[in-house]
Amino acid sequence: MSEITLDVVNPFTLKRIGTVGLCSDSEIDAMLGVAHDLYRNRKSWLPAFRRIEILKTTAQLMTARHEELALLIASEGGKPLVDARVEVTRAIDGVELCVHEIGQMTGKEIPMELTAAGSGRIAFTQREPIGVVVAASAFNHPLNLIVHQVAPAVAAGCPVLVKPALDTPLSCRAFVDILRQAGLPKDWCRFAACQNNVAEKMITDPRVGFFSFIGSAKVGWMLRSKLAPGTRCALEHGGAAPVIVDDSAGIDAMIPLLTKGGFYHSGQVCVSVQRVFAPAKIAAEVAQKLADAASGLRVGDATDANVDCGPLIRPAEVDRVEQWVDEAVQSGASVLTGGKPLGQTTYAPTVLLNPPQDARVSTAEIFGPVVCVYGYDDIETAYQAANSLPYAFQASVFTKTLDVAMQAIQHLDATAVMVNDHTAFRVDWMPFAGRRQSGYNTGGIGYTIHDMTQDKMAVIKI
Structure with missing residues (x-):
């Protein structure tokens, strides 16, 4: 990790409550390289049962640290403790929902004999991970938003780099640490706190398969305009x-x-x-x-x-x-x-x-x-x-x-x-999305997992 550090302050008292190291260009490039290699090497993919085990353990570890995580949300994000406790419960439920959704990542049979041209064939689809996910998040739900972006990537089988809001990185780091404690190999989820200019290079890198953004419309639409060809995305902005x-x-x-x-x-x-x-x-x-x-x-x-x-x-x-x-x-x-x-x-x-x-x-x-x-x-x-x-x-x-x-x-x-x-x-299982300038694509855990996977069809000639 680079020697550049960021002080995190309580937004009420403005007193420091922690520090995080900020990643440099070269560190982000290395993380992307490792994540891309993981995705390209199919032998390294985590099987569904292993992802289920990791996410179940993650939920258990979060439950054991419930009050600690709530206090962290309140301390760095300024959300009242009573609501921060609700956020932690939602985040745990979200991880458990990801476990359920792994079992819903199914394909379907495609009828072939509708015309003579397709006769004598059997076809079906499967869902595969879309590639490296880069997630950039907002400050206002510093744990639950991270769960909504990162846990679906884990469930889908995608390596993920997560850039938290620099006002509230501590909850994100805690969640990444919990995933690792639960058994997720570190290269499958990297905490990538960095300055915005470094983040833009990471987000627009051609090795990124999917970009998840929660934040201002001005920034989100700007980043979408700069994505590499082929990179899919979801943007969640605000409204009135x-x-x-x-x-x-x-x-x-x-x-x-x-x-x-x-x-x-x-x-x-x-x-x-x-x-x-x-x-x-x-x-x-x-x-x-x-x-x-x-x-x-x-x-x-x-x-x-x-x-x-x-x-x-x-x-x-x-x-x-x-x-x-x-x-x-x-x-x-x-x-x-x-x-x-x-x-x-x-x-x-x-x-x-x-x-x-x-x-x-x-x-x-x-x-x-x-x-x-x-x-x-x-x-x-x-x-x-x-x-x-x-x-x-x-x-x-x-x-x-x-x-x-x-x-x-x-x-x-x-x-x-x-x-x-x-x-x-x-x-957190309902579709959640903005229209027009308020966003692009649909959030909600099941919808996000679907967006982080893609169809592959097999056509078998008998």
Whole structure:
């Protein structure tokens, strides 16, 4: 490992909590060479039963270290400990889901005698690993995102190099270490923390078979444009998730869901509740009740089990959110709660009523603890506003009317529409994807494993 090291800090206290070594160009090149050789030498491939054993043991080791991993997530990523514990449980479930999915990596018989040309032949397909996987991840779920990218590669039989977000590399390193402790040979999964210029060379190398990216749209689309010919990819970006509230919705019942969906991890989630569209006659009431709930959230150090909202990942993000909110307020938005930093590293949970449609809080992903509520006169205009951005990920509708629910499912431009739930709902076996600028291809563990494998057909002439 290179002598260049990176200090990892707690984003609330800004105190160092660990260090990681950063890989150089030559080290990454060597890792890619070894991984590519592993893939090209079919005798070295790990059989399915061995991958199953490794992943089962990995889940067991993670379970034994559950609280340690949760505290690591809270310490380096600023996710409240109560939510970090949930993330660890999800990550363990994800590894176990990979075990299940290995048994689903099946081919099928292809009928040959449909025409005279195919007569006298038997054909079938099998799934094979696609090649070397390079995964670049985001900070906001520093263990579970790594599991979603790396464990499917292991399940598929692909060598993998993983580049964590440099804000949160410790959870990734811990997971790679656990895989090795579980019996995965080290060359099959390499921890490849590195600076962005080195990462770009790694990602665009022609030896890469599949590139998995979770992060900003600007970076993801740029990297996709530079991939070597033949490299497949999946990109997961963000959005500005819309919620439609119908006249019939039960306001009191939906407020806790909107609060969780909007302020979970201080809004640093790609499908956080951001834009709530409610009938004009009740918009102020919805916004005020949401503000009352938000004002009761406790903000502080994520390692404190009583904290609801932790810090933003960097002080610069606090400054950015403050600028966006100030801009919206100066243009006419009403602040019902929050609207200010609470310190260098935290921003108060904030509810804005009727910010301008062209303000940045209305047109771009906030990725902070801010929810905007807008009044509408006609639900059709609410759909139009919800669909007006170049991003489309998950959306939701609150209603007691089946017709409205079905109409929203049909009209909202989203890959998933939640009915009477917040936009950030997810289980790890469901398809999870952004449309348009919000992403490319489909996440979810089974879908990722499928993308990391490819069909091979055998045609046997009798």
